[in-house]
Amino acid sequence: xxxxxxxxxxxxxxxxxxxxxGYFASTIDKEKEPFSIILPPPNANAPLHFGHAMYVIxxxxxxxxxxxxxxxxxxxxxxxxxxxxxxxFEKYLQxxxxxxxxxxxxxxxxxxxxxxxxxxxxxxxxxxxxxxxLDWTRKKFTLDRDxxxxxxxxxxxxxxxxLIYRGERLVNYCTHCGTSFSDLEVNHREQKxxxxxxxYGPLVIATVRPETKFGDTAVAVNPKDKRYQKYVGKxxxxxxxxxxxxxxxIADDVIDMKFGTGAAKVTPAHDEKDFEMGKRxxxxxxKVIDFDGRLSEVAGKYKGLRVRQARKIVAEDMKKRGLxxxxxxxxxxxxxxxxxxxxxxxxxxMPQWFIKMEPLAKPAIEVIKKEKIKFxxxxxxxxxxxxxxxxxxxxxxxxxxxxxxxPAWRCLECHPEPFYFAQGRLREGSSDSSTKPxxxxxxxxxxxxxxxxxxxxxxxxxxxxxxxDTFDTWFSSSQWPFATLMTTKSGDFEYFxxxxxxxxxxxxxxxxxxxxxxxxxxxxxxxxxxxxxxxGLVKDPLGKKMSKSKGxxxxxxxxxxxxxxxxxxxxxxxxxxxxxxxxxxxPRLEAARKFINKLWNIARFINMKKGDxxxxxxxxxxxxxxxxxxxxxxxxxxxxxxxNLAKNKTDKxxxxxxxxxxxxxxxxxxxxxxxxxxEKLYEFIWxxxxxxxxxxxxxxxxxxxxxxxxxxxxxxxxxxHPFTPFVTEEIYQKFNPPAGGGESIMKELWPDE
RNA sequence: GGAUCCGUAGCUCAGUUGGUUAGAGCGUUGCAUUGACAUUGCAAAGGUCACUGGUUCGAGUCCAGUCGGAUCCACCA
Numbered sequence: 001x002x003x004x005x006x007x008x009x010x011x012x013x014x015x016x017x018x019x020x021x022g023y024f025a026s027t028i029d030k031e032k033e034p035f036s037i038i039l040p041p042p043n044a045n046a047p048l049h050f051g052h053a054m055y056v057i058x059x060x061x062x063x064x065x066x067x068x069x070x071x072x073x074x075x076x077x078x079x080x081x082x083x084x085x086x087x088x089f090e091k092y093l094q095x096x097x098x099x100x101x102x103x104x105x106x107x108x109x110x111x112x113x114x115x116x117x118x119x120x121x122x123x124x125x126x127x128x129x130x131x132x133x134l135d136w137t138r139k140k141f142t143l144d145r146d147x148x149x150x151x152x153x154x155x156x157x158x159x160x161x162x163l164i165y166r167g168e169r170l171v172n173y174c175t176h177c178g179t180s181f182s183d184l185e186v187n188h189r190e191q192k193x194x195x196x197x198x199x200y201g202p203l204v205i206a207t208v209r210p211e212t213k214f215g216d217t218a219v220a221v222n223p224k225d226k227r228y229q230k231y232v233g234k235x236x237x238x239x240x241x242x243x244x245x246x247x248x249x250i251a252d253d254v255i256d257m258k259f260g261t262g263a264a265k266v267t268p269a270h271d272e273k274d275f276e277m278g279k280r281x282x283x284x285x286x287k288v289i290d291f292d293g294r295l296s297e298v299a300g301k302y303k304g305l306r307v308r309q310a311r312k313i314v315a316e317d318m319k320k321r322g323l324x325x326x327x328x329x330x331x332x333x334x335x336x337x338x339x340x341x342x343x344x345x346x347x348x349x350m351p352q353w354f355i356k357m358e359p360l361a362k363p364a365i366e367v368i369k370k371e372k373i374k375f376x377x378x379x380x381x382x383x384x385x386x387x388x389x390x391x392x393x394x395x396x397x398x399x400x401x402x403x404x405x406x407p408a409w410r411c412l413e414c415h416p417e418p419f420y421f422a423q424g425r426l427r428e429g430s431s432d433s434s435t436k437p438x439x440x441x442x443x444x445x446x447x448x449x450x451x452x453x454x455x456x457x458x459x460x461x462x463x464x465x466x467x468x469d470t471f472d473t474w475f476s477s478s479q480w481p482f483a484t485l486m487t488t489k490s491g492d493f494e495y496f497x498x499x500x501x502x503x504x505x506x507x508x509x510x511x512x513x514x515x516x517x518x519x520x521x522x523x524x525x526x527x528x529x530x531x532x533x534x535x536g537l538v539k540d541p542l543g544k545k546m547s548k549s550k551g552x553x554x555x556x557x558x559x560x561x562x563x564x565x566x567x568x569x570x571x572x573x574x575x576x577x578x579x580x581x582x583x584x585x586x587p588r589l590e591a592a593r594k595f596i597n598k599l600w601n602i603a604r605f606i607n608m609k610k611g612d613x614x615x616x617x618x619x620x621x622x623x624x625x626x627x628x629x630x631x632x633x634x635x636x637x638x639x640x641x642x643x644n645l646a647k648n649k650t651d652k653x654x655x656x657x658x659x660x661x662x663x664x665x666x667x668x669x670x671x672x673x674x675x676x677x678x679e680k681l682y683e684f685i686w687x688x689x690x691x692x693x694x695x696x697x698x699x700x701x702x703x704x705x706x707x708x709x710x711x712x713x714x715x716x717x718x719x720x721h722p723f724t725p726f727v728t729e730e731i732y733q734k735f736n737p738p739a740g741g742g743e744s745i746m747k748e749l750w751p752d753e
Numbered sequence: 754g755g756a757u758c759c760g761u762a763g764c765u766c767a768g769u770u771g772g773u774u775a776g777a778g779c780g781u782u783g784c785a786u787u788g789a790c791a792u793u794g795c796a797a798a799g800g801u802c803a804c805u806g807g808u809u810c811g812a813g814u815c816c817a818g819u820c821g822g823a824u825c826c827a828c829c830a
Contacts, residue, residue, distance in 0.1 A: 001789090003789085003790075003791075004790080004791060188826080188827070195830090205830080206830070207830060208830075209830080220830095254828085254829075254830095255829090255830085256829055256830085259829065259830065260830070264829095264830050265830075266830095267830090271828080271830070272828050273828050273829075273830075274828095274830080276828085333829085333830085334827080334828095334829095336828095347828095379757070379758080380757095382756085382757080383756080383757070383825075383826085386756075386826080387826085390826090390827095507824095507825090510825095510826095537824095541765090543765090543823090545824095574767095574777090574778085575765085575766055575767055575777070575778070576766075576767080577766095577767070577768090577769090579758095580758080580759085580766095581758090581759095581823090581824090582765090582766080583765070583766090585765055585766080585778085585779085586779090587764085587765070587778060587779040587780085588765075588766085588778060588779080590778085590779075591777090591778050591779070592778095594790095594792095597790065597791090597792095598789095598790065598793090600789090600790080601789045601790035601793090602789065602790085603789085604789045604790075605789030605790080606789080607789085608789065609789085668769090671769080673769065675767065675769095676767090676768095676769065679767075679776095679777070682777085682778095683777085690789090690790090691794075694789080695794095
């Protein structure tokens with residue numbers, strides 16, 4: 001054995017053997033309770049980041065339960081990550097001086113597909129480098145035909161059950177990315193903007209968005225506001241940049257008397273609150289901003305200006321014309337921004353497919369309250385319940401090509417649509433911004449399970465066109481636990497579903513976990529998983545969130561190269577409690593590496609002394625793996641055997657200490673306290689076992705005690721194996737050369753079994 | 754505006770249902786050693802557990818509030 005453990009010499013070789021021998025592949029044994037985890041599928045568009053290294057928690061659980069003798073399944077997979085991937089790909093195109101508009105839909109899709117295929121292979125090999133014992137024979141991709149089929153089916157079922165509707169309302173739209181988003185994809189940011197007090201004839205209203213004033217279709221005041229009661233119901237006339245205008249004054253409760261002057265302009269096309277007011281008061285909708293983020297013809301000579309520019313110019317012109325009474329330059333308010341590119345989100349009126357969430361959320365709340373699903377740490381449960389209790393309908397339409405195209409067809413004869421988007425762009429002449437869009441309630445749409453309908457069910461026309469939009473990627477993700485298991489091997493779904501544990505970062509609790517629970521319950525009538533284990537974020541060494549824009553990304557694979565996968569794994573669970581964020585710590589990585597080296601050297605010592613005494617490797621092996629040592633005594637487990645074997649008082653003590661350790665480690669892992677388990681192993685192996693017991697046994701090396709030392713060490717190896725699989729396997733192999741028969745530590749049973 | 758998390762040794766953090774002298778890693782200081790250990794072992798220094806009150810026989814741990822840091826949620830123009 002080398003003087004120092006060299007991970008570079010061992011890790012790749014060991015993983016290859018494991019995979020080749022099929023140790024990761026699950027088998028169904030109906031006599032036993034399964035333990036299953038579906039890997040949160042990493043995005044197939046980029047190499048792994050540090051968050052993915054936290055899958056180590058899942059690997060610990062899987063390896064632990066595998067050694068406990070349960071049939072385990074850890075299902076590998078990858079996510080097409082719709083918008084995220086298209087975004088990444090567009091950047092890639094940009095570097096080559098191209099844009100997505102240079103290609104037709106099919107070509108673009110094909111290009112992204114190839115790009116993703118390449119990245120996916122890279123990503124999967126990275127998972128291997130981290131030692132993850134994933135069942136690769138069952139790996140799935142969210143765009144696999146059979147998965148897509150299930151996604152279609154779910155959509156159709158939801159539609160038939162009345163849970164899907166074509167919503168004609170304001171949606172979050174990013175004019176830069178060219179797509180709408182759900183509420184979750186929108187960030188809020190505080191910002192200081194000038195608050196303009198604009199003269200509206202006898203009234204003055206305050207706004208930060210003078211550029212949208214062309215789309216005003218009313219002025220609103222609070223019905224209780226005595227100052228303005230005389231105007232309510234009247235029409236006022238006033239000067240604007242585009243000549244005189246007349247607007248009705250309406251009274252509505254949402255108007256805050258204390259804000260500004262207590263009077264507000266109403267722009268239903270570009271503000272959620274105004275849109276709602278518009279519906280209540282039957283106001284016209286004037287669309288000022290187009291999908292490209294520029295002012296429409298409604299803005300007259302300001303047409304074509306970008307929103308920001310327009311705001312400045314309009315405000316300047318108003319000042320010149322004396323239309324502005326005053327400006328408050330210290331006004332701080334929250335704006336909505338695109339979570340991806342940071343552009344200010346424009347609420348836009350456009351028909352989209354929505355899911356009614358309340359009927360889905362209710363059963364989810366039930367199962368959580370009844371603890372059919374448990375959360376670790378518990379505190380995240382509250383956040384989730386809050387989300388479920390205040391849930392809003394989910395916009396699942398995205399104006400992108402990368403994803404699963406929505407299986408909805410529209411008849412061109414009896415239902416010509418006002419809006420049509422081709423890759424995020426408005427088709428020429430299809431929009432009339434000055435009128436309300438034509439009704440698109442969805443009743444003319446034909447929804448299928450993916451197949452193209454022959455003809456329109458209303459008029460019989462064959463002129464049908466599929467909705468160009470694709471599903472929000474989370475719509476397919478929400479079905480991942482059952483969609484995967486239904487399409488892997490026969491019997492998988494019946495046996496492994498619901499899965500035992502869903503382990504993921506708390507940051508996607510609402511995006512993913514909540515939706516899996518809701519959709520899983522809806523489709524399968526069962527919870528998709530029984531336990532939700534949530535880990536924290538891995539931040540940079542200074543405690544800042546890692547992000548590409550900050551340039552503080554640390555590649556986990558580089559650290560694997562430097563410290564070894566075992567050390568990286570150990571460092572991630574050592575000294576951090578589950579669910580808390582942690583900063584990447586180089587000293588901790590170094591400590592983990594040294595610990596692994598310490599373990600290696602204990603093994604080296606034992607290996608060296610082994611030749612001097614009566615033991616040979618096959619005796620060791622048999623004692624080490626216990627089962628056939630003393631068949632007459634029918635040993636229950638390692639400890640029972642050792643208790644019989646130990647003669648010396650000190651040896652007996654150490655057997656007892658180890659027995660206690662086994663209990664504690666088992667308990668800690670079962671309760672997801674990985675920090676306790678790893679810290680105890682560290683302390684015991686180094687500062688108990690090595691510092692005292694090994695030293696003690698050195699004095700009486702030629703006796704029974706050395707055998708006990710050996711056996712206890714093999715127990716420690718097993719306890720450590722879920723955390724540091726490579727080094728424990730390598731040592732195990734050194735102790736059990738193939739001739740001796742010890743196949744792999746992965747085949748060993750947990751010491752208490 | 755609402756919610757959550759954090760504030761413990763110089764640094765990064767543990768501290769599991771409240772219970773004896775508050776722990777680890779790294780760093781610092783001294784001694785020993787190349788003997789399984791590109792080291793390791795032994796020993797030492799270093800903490801009013803943010804602050805203030807409360808509950809309790811007993812609080813880093815529970816409760817209330819204050820200050821400081823972070824995150825999430827939120828339609829007030």
